[in-house]
Amino acid sequence: MKTIPVRLKERSYDILIGQNLLGSIGTSFRKAGLADRQFILVSQKNIWALFEKKISESFAKEQIQYKLFLLPSLKSSEACKTQAVWSRLIKSLASLDGKNRSLALLALGGGVVGDLTGFAAAVYRRGIPYVQIPTTLTAQVDSAIGGKTGVDLPEGKNLLGCIYQPAMVLSDISALSSLPDRHWSDGFAEVIKYGMIQDVSLFELLEKTGLQALRGDAEKFEEVIERCAKIKADTVEADEFDKKGVRIVLNFGHTAGHAIEAASAYSRAYTHGEAVGVGMLVACDISRSLGVLKDANLTQRLEKTLMKFNLPLHFKGVSAGQVLEAIGYDKKSIQKKNRFILPVKLGKVTVVKDIPSEVIQSALEGRKG
Ligand code: GLY
Numbered sequence: 001m002k003t004i005p006v007r008l009k010e011r012s013y014d015i016l017i018g019q020n021l022l023g024s025i026g027t028s029f030r031k032a033g034l035a036d037r038q039f040i041l042v043s044q045k046n047i048w049a050l051f052e053k054k055i056s057e058s059f060a061k062e063q064i065q066y067k068l069f070l071l072p073s074l075k076s077s078e079a080c081k082t083q084a085v086w087s088r089l090i091k092s093l094a095s096l097d098g099k100n101r102s103l104a105l106l107a108l109g110g111g112v113v114g115d116l117t118g119f120a121a122a123v124y125r126r127g128i129p130y131v132q133i134p135t136t137l138t139a140q141v142d143s144a145i146g147g148k149t150g151v152d153l154p155e156g157k158n159l160l161g162c163i164y165q166p167a168m169v170l171s172d173i174s175a176l177s178s179l180p181d182r183h184w185s186d187g188f189a190e191v192i193k194y195g196m197i198q199d200v201s202l203f204e205l206l207e208k209t210g211l212q213a214l215r216g217d218a219e220k221f222e223e224v225i226e227r228c229a230k231i232k233a234d235t236v237e238a239d240e241f242d243k244k245g246v247r248i249v250l251n252f253g254h255t256a257g258h259a260i261e262a263a264s265a266y267s268r269a270y271t272h273g274e275a276v277g278v279g280m281l282v283a284c285d286i287s288r289s290l291g292v293l294k295d296a297n298l299t300q301r302l303e304k305t306l307m308k309f310n311l312p313l314h315f316k317g318v319s320a321g322q323v324l325e326a327i328g329y330d331k332k333s334i335q336k337k338n339r340f341i342l343p344v345k346l347g348k349v350t351v352v353k354d355i356p357s358e359v360i361q362s363a364l365e366g367r368k369g
Contacts, residue, residue, distance in 0.1 A: 002226050006145065006233045008240055011165040015145060015229050017222065021172035022054040022133075026062030032168050034129065038101035039066035040092055042117040043108040044080075045073055047135055050178055051108065065101065067092070076268065077112040081152045083160065089120045093128075104129045104167070110136035111143040115161070118149030122164035129167040136179065137187020138273060140171040141194070141228035142250070146236040163241055171229070173222055181310070182271060184211060188309040189253075189273030189280075194228045196280060196302065197252050200347040202227055207301060210308035249349050252341040253280035256364065259326035263318040270315065277311035278367055285363035286355060287342035295345055314369030323364050324357065 001018030016028060029035045041048075041055075048070060059066060069092050071080040093103055107117035107130060114132050121130035134144035150161020176184075188211060195203025202224065206214075214221050232250070239246035257272070257279025264270055270278075284302060287293035303313050315323070327338065338360070339353045 002222075004226065004229050004233050006165070007237055008165060011147075011240075013166060013168050015169040015171065015233060017140075017171045017173065017226055017229060019172070019174045019218070019222070021170055022051055022058070022175060024058055025055055025133075025170065026058035026060075026064055028168070028170060029059075029064055029131070030062050034104060034131065034167060035062050035064050036101060037065075037104040037129070038096055038099065039064065039104050039106050040069050040089070040096070041066045041106045041108060042069045042071070042089065042113055042120075044071050044077065044113065047109050047113075051135070051175065055108075066106065067096065071113065071116075077110065078152070078157075081112050081116050081150075081157075083151055083153070086116055086120055086151045089116070090124055093120065093124050097125075102128070104131070106131045106133065107144075108133045108135060110134065110139045114139055114144050115148070115150050115158070118147065118164055118166065119151055119161055121166075122149050122162050127164065132166045132169045133175075134169070134171055135175045136183055137176055137225075138183075138190055140173075140176070140225055141187060142190045142232060144169050144171070145229060145232045146247075147240070165240075169229075171225065173218075173225060184215065185310045186271040186273030189277045189306075189311055191224060191228055192302070192305055192309065192311075193250075193252055193276065193280065194231050195305075196343060196346065197249050197341075197349045198231055198347055199227060203301075203305070203346060207305045207308070211310060245351060248351060249341055252343075252349050253277070253283055255279065255327060255338070255340050256282035256323065256360075256367075259323045260315045260318070262326040263322040264315070267317055269317050270312075274312055275315070277306045278313065278315050281306070281313060282360075282363045282367050283340055283342050285366055286340060286359055287344075287352075289359055289363065290342070290352065290355065292342050292344055292350065292352065298343060298346055301346075312369070314367050316369040320361055320364035320368050324361050327360065 004015040105121045107114045132144035134140045147163045147165035150158040153159040253276040257276035260275040284299040
């Protein structure tokens with residue numbers, strides 16, 4: 001097992017990464033001083049079914065008490081990230097409060113479970129501890145680390161939220177083995193992102209191997225998760241509250257990516273990672289046309305790497321104009337301000353503001369399949 005510390009003074013915590021960690025989760029909780037709390041374990045029915053035996057047995061050995069809170073089974077997990085579900089979770093906390101033990105939360109699942117649970121922990125009694133147990137690749141390399149929490153409003157995603165760090169992140173790599181293929185590709189988009197923004201040798205490893213080879217090599221794969229978690233931890237340490245222009249680079253590919261997701265929300269044609277993959281290419285295309293990216297081969301290398309992880313190179317089903325509108329432009333606000341993270345060279349990105357809308361539109365048109 002590898003331990004990666006996230007050093008944030010009194011908000012510091014460890015990320016534990018390894019195989020079969022859930023089998024000894026009780027011991028990890030005891031070592032972290034969390035075993036004497038009353039937990040509410042937040043998860044989804046199908047995820048809990050996979051890990052119930054291991055977790056309940058290990059908790060029983062350490063006499064760790066927990067109550068289960070399962071999110072409703074809706075069409076998409078994002079549909080659970082609402083004020084209504086969050087408020088039910090808060091009420092469950094209140095119903096257990098004042099008994100023998102102090103309360104804490106545990107998020108077992110992907111980004112939705114983590115965000116919702118973290119936001120309940122952040123505000124209940126002005127903050128109680130919570131543990132992140134990410135069970136998707138995206139959550140293990142990105143969303144479970146760094147304390148971004150929140151729920152959606154009808155007006156937009158994550159509008160209600162705050163940054164509130166977990167007490168521990170426990171990433172059991174063996175928990176990923178039951179993920180469907182598309183979830184693997186989804187998570188690898190974020191891994192490729194770390195290569196593009198910072199880690200040249202990680203990118204080179206990804207471009208040489210590809211999805212199947214990496215999934216089949218447990219040691220290499222574990223090293224990849226550790227490297228991504230370390231980059232995320234370092235970035236969060238440098239700019240915990242996303243105010244210094246450091247953490248923002250983690251949003252590489254996300255400006256156009258989020259807009260593609262938002263524009264195609266009705267069809268839900270793209271996973272987050274698929275949209276981010278195309279978004280990274282849009283950023284490369286914009287960067288080339290502005291002369292920020294001089295290396296003519298980088299876009300092609302990124303395309304080849306995305307293909308090796310079964311990620312698309314184009315978006316379909318919506319127009320470039322609809323995506324531009326989702327970025328924040330409409331016919332009335334053509335001069336609206338924007339901010340993109342653009343590659344300068346492999347392993348280095350920069351923030352560029354106020355890019356002319358024609359440049360963005362032309363990059364989007366080039367990525368329309
Ligand atoms: N997922 C981007 C961040 O945590 O800042």
